[in-house]
Amino acid sequence: xxxxxYRELGLTDPEYQRILNILKREPTPTELAMFSVEWSEHCGYxxxxxxxxxxxxxxxxxxxxxxxxxxxxxxxxxxxxxxxxHNHPSQVEPKQGAATGxxxxxxxxxxxxxxxxALFDSLRFGQLNNSFNxxxxxGVIDGIQSYGNCVGVPTVGGEIYFxxxxxxxxxxxxxxxxxxxxxxxxxxxxxGLGNPIIYAGAKTGRDGIGGCSVLASSEFEAEECEKRPTVxxxxxxxxxxxxxxxxxxxxxxxxxxxxxxxxAGLTCSSSEMAAAGGVGIDLDLDKVPLRxxxxxxxxxxxxxxxxxxxxxxxxxxxxxxxxxxxxxxxxAAVVGRVIKEEKMIIKSKGKIIAExxxxxxxxxxxxxxxxxxxxxQTSKSKAIRGKNPNDQLLNLLSDPNIASxxxxxxxxxxxxxxxxxxxxGGDAAVLRVKGKPWGIAATTxxxxxxxxLDPYSGAQIAVAEAARNLVVTGAEPAAVTDCLNFGNPEKPxxxxxxxxxxxxxxxACKFFELPVISGNVSFYNESPxxxxxxxxxxxxxxxxxxxxKRCSAPYKDKGDLVVLLGHNxxxxxxxxxxxxxxxxxxxxxxxxxxxxxxxxxHDLSEGGLAVALAECSIISDRGSxxxxxxxxxxxxxxxxEAQSRILLTIAPENIFSLSDFAMLYQVPCAxxxxxxxxxxxxxxxxxxxxxxxxxxxxxxxxxxxxxxxxRK
Numbered sequence: 001x002x003x004x005x006y007r008e009l010g011l012t013d014p015e016y017q018r019i020l021n022i023l024k025r026e027p028t029p030t031e032l033a034m035f036s037v038e039w040s041e042h043c044g045y046x047x048x049x050x051x052x053x054x055x056x057x058x059x060x061x062x063x064x065x066x067x068x069x070x071x072x073x074x075x076x077x078x079x080x081x082x083x084x085x086h087n088h089p090s091q092v093e094p095k096q097g098a099a100t101g102x103x104x105x106x107x108x109x110x111x112x113x114x115x116x117x118a119l120f121d122s123l124r125f126g127q128l129n130n131s132f133n134x135x136x137x138x139g140v141i142d143g144i145q146s147y148g149n150c151v152g153v154p155t156v157g158g159e160i161y162f163x164x165x166x167x168x169x170x171x172x173x174x175x176x177x178x179x180x181x182x183x184x185x186x187x188x189x190x191x192g193l194g195n196p197i198i199y200a201g202a203k204t205g206r207d208g209i210g211g212c213s214v215l216a217s218s219e220f221e222a223e224e225c226e227k228r229p230t231v232x233x234x235x236x237x238x239x240x241x242x243x244x245x246x247x248x249x250x251x252x253x254x255x256x257x258x259x260x261x262x263x264a265g266l267t268c269s270s271s272e273m274a275a276a277g278g279v280g281i282d283l284d285l286d287k288v289p290l291r292x293x294x295x296x297x298x299x300x301x302x303x304x305x306x307x308x309x310x311x312x313x314x315x316x317x318x319x320x321x322x323x324x325x326x327x328x329x330x331x332a333a334v335v336g337r338v339i340k341e342e343k344m345i346i347k348s349k350g351k352i353i354a355e356x357x358x359x360x361x362x363x364x365x366x367x368x369x370x371x372x373x374x375x376x377q378t379s380k381s382k383a384i385r386g387k388n389p390n391d392q393l394l395n396l397l398s399d400p401n402i403a404s405x406x407x408x409x410x411x412x413x414x415x416x417x418x419x420x421x422x423x424x425g426g427d428a429a430v431l432r433v434k435g436k437p438w439g440i441a442a443t444t445x446x447x448x449x450x451x452x453l454d455p456y457s458g459a460q461i462a463v464a465e466a467a468r469n470l471v472v473t474g475a476e477p478a479a480v481t482d483c484l485n486f487g488n489p490e491k492p493x494x495x496x497x498x499x500x501x502x503x504x505x506x507x508a509c510k511f512f513e514l515p516v517i518s519g520n521v522s523f524y525n526e527s528p529x530x531x532x533x534x535x536x537x538x539x540x541x542x543x544x545x546x547x548x549k550r551c552s553a554p555y556k557d558k559g560d561l562v563v564l565l566g567h568n569x570x571x572x573x574x575x576x577x578x579x580x581x582x583x584x585x586x587x588x589x590x591x592x593x594x595x596x597x598x599x600x601x602h603d604l605s606e607g608g609l610a611v612a613l614a615e616c617s618i619i620s621d622r623g624s625x626x627x628x629x630x631x632x633x634x635x636x637x638x639x640x641e642a643q644s645r646i647l648l649t650i651a652p653e654n655i656f657s658l659s660d661f662a663m664l665y666q667v668p669c670a671x672x673x674x675x676x677x678x679x680x681x682x683x684x685x686x687x688x689x690x691x692x693x694x695x696x697x698x699x700x701x702x703x704x705x706x707x708x709x710x711r712k
Contacts, residue, residue: 009036015365022360030346030354033298034361037264038271041523044364047489048521051502055516056509061478061543063515067188067276068108068260069178070517072479074543077433078182079440080114083122083175083483083539085522090172093231094139098172099147100234103306105176106153107260110243111309113186113250114178117419118431119148121158121174122444122483122537126167128400128708136170138709144174145411150236151243155412156420156429158444162400165448168527173483173520175444175539179433186250188259189276190312190338195256197270197281197336198318200325201242201308203291208232208265208304238307238330245328246309252324254317261308267301267361269310270336271344275362277312282345283336285353297348312338371499372492384639389610389682389689392639394700396607397614403704404618425619426553427469427603430544439547441475443540447606448533453574455497459504459536461575461643464582465605466540467512471586472601472646474551474593475542480509482519482538487531489523497534498523505536511579514540551593553602554620555675560599561652562624562673565589565662566645568609570636575643582644584665589646592661597654604645610638610682610690612647617680617694618701626673626682634689638682649675 006016009032019027019035027035038044045052057065062073064080071080086101102119109116121144126133148155153176190197208231249255257277259269266288274281285300295303313321318334325332339345344361346354386392396402409424421439422430428443445466451458467477482505487494509516525532544550566585569576592598600620604612609628617623630637650658655671662669680697682690 006032006036009033010040011036015039018365023356028354030298030301031356033302034267034354034356037267037302038361039364043264043268045521046364047367047369047523048498049366050368051499054502054506056506057515059479059513059515063479063517064185065515066112066518069112072515072517073182075436075438076182078114078180078185079177079541080109080112080180081175081177081481081539081541082108082518083173083444083481083537084108084520085483085485086172086174087170087485087522087525089231090140091136091170094136095143096231096233098140098143100232100306101172101174102144102147103234103236103239104262105174106151106239107262107309109176109178110246111186111188111258111260112178113184114180115247116153116176116178116243117417118177118429118442119153119155119174120442120444120539121155122446123158123160124166124171124448124532124535125162127162127164133167134709140170140172141408141411147234147236149413151239152416154414154416154420156414156431157424157442160405160408161448163448163533165530165533168529169525169532171485171525171532171535173485173537175481177440177442177541184250186255187257188273189257190273190279190281191256191277192314193338193340194315195312195338196315196318196334197283197338198311198313198321198332199288199308199335200245200311200332201330202235202238202305203289203331204300204303204308205291205305206295206299206303209299209302232304232306234306241328241330242307242309245325245330249311249321249324252320254314254320256312256314258309258311261310263304265301265303265305271358271362273310273312274344274358278342280339280341280343280345280358281336282339283347285346285348287333287335289331289333297346297353301346369489369495370492371496373496374493384635389634389638390692393610393614393690393692396611396639397697397701398704400705400708402607402611404702405705406702407706422473422550422552427472430473430550432547437546439544439550441470441473441542441544443469444537445469446535446537448535450574451497451501451534451536455500455534456504457574457577459501460508460579461577462536462538463505463508463512464577464643465603466538468586468603468646470540470542471590472551472553472603473544474549474590475544476590477512477514477540477542480514480516480538480540482516482536484519484521485525485532485535485537486523487526494531501534501536508579512583549594549596551598551601553600553616555616555622555624555649556599558676559652560649560675561655561671562626562675563648563650563658564645564670564672565648565667567668568630568632568637568640569642570632570640575641577643584667585644585646588661588665588667589648592648592658595657597650597657598648599651600649602647604647606641608639608641613682614680614697616647618698621694622675623677623679623694624673624675625677628672628682628684638689
């Protein structure tokens, strides 16, 4: 075969030879297309799978390590969640790229049998100092709101960072959470000889062909816009019908297994379901619902058209399932059968046009990638601008990485389903579970700059900060999903960053007893501008055992004491993390909240103590008077980003109870001020470091991003 053909599909010469060895003959065009998508980095993880096996899969609660999504069990309920990337499609076509990222992750949740209840978006863009970056940013936000709002799943949290490293390759990482009784969780596998395979959802078109093998598994070149045909187009109203039809079909008890047609479409869903069940599948492409005429078999097998899924159901019961999907206005047809021989047999116009072993097709080769230590930067991660602390604080609050993202999340419906009880804009979102005394808290976190400075420590900080963000709501962290965003893995310096970040996550999760129950790897995130920052995004979910004792960041009452858990430290370069200290600080905070003595709690992160104090004042519209005694230099005292610190407010009479918790875990606990007034006043002894009206802080904080977008 002409090398050009398989290389255009993303296959290497050794991989093509491997296909020849598996088939013992030249592949047909359809077989070649199927192998190319299944062995792509986006589907098969050939360059990362070796390292992903290191992640812990057990923790404090019963873990459900997933096929399409995973989760954990609490009080007989399965909390299912996963995060995935849609980076390259969003850089090429921002609105549809982001919209279909939302749709795809929702399908991963409800095909597990869980009803989707919340969405989170972790986003990275280039600086908003030029029109193209603004176009990418605005398109992604539009795609998220248009799909999420229409499909009826609330977008309740996430994060947004801006850095020139993402200018040529934005990151769109989407997490979805679902919930179901444990006994109703479904599996993504085919089983039972002769059982029918049902295609359900939207019709198949040519959109998305080559999305995972060509678009998502290579670097961007200068002509990136030419790749627009490989981006899928979504329809949230079809997805909403698909959610309801699928959950109704599962209630019949006749569904053996089901899987979303995501990346690699029909190829992925059929071959991976067959491999998982240790069976084969015989497919007839003439029965696949199509929306375009003249589609070739390889196009049908590679298409990534949205809102589609594959089901394996009990023989003789297929009409019961078909009627449900038809009732919801969806296409549904029997397109194949389960066979004993472990191979994929694809037919078209009465002829076999592909025949390949399921194991060889569904299991991509595993590569040992070269890695080489890259030169780590040693400069501080954030330059502090301004002549005095007042100016410095205002400049930080106007930085788009710290400023409020309210103008973004106001576009999202975060109240649909009426479960959201701590809204976007805080440390973590909190959701009620109707009919239960407990609730769920969730967050996404990662500072790519920290990971660039020190990949191992930066990844651990991402885990620790995610856990800290849950703890300040009163939640016990329970499990992790991740989305590992890196540059070209074939470049040793890039793979070194990936390797160390994975090792950091592994060690942190083991320490905190958190299983990694699902996740995603996104490589090749670089453009002619260079690679992105290493960004191992952490999604974490925790349980608030008594939802009435949930906590939030805003100050509550005048005269409350402001207390700092943990201590200030001078930092040179990337902040340092001591897992034992972090764990003790979190336990002190969590037990104090659970005891009912804490009125508000807020994690310290970017911008340090001064920014955290300002945020508490801004979101509560209350001032505070703070007096600090540390002997650190002013910049470290006010703006240092030392880890393992939490701001609490309590009634004065509860200080001894809080001190008891702090003494138990040997955690520094200092009263640093009181809530009250209309200004943020920070003193050191008799010296006034910062004195700013809360109204001014609010104006800067809430208007910084809208003002930046208005500039031409």
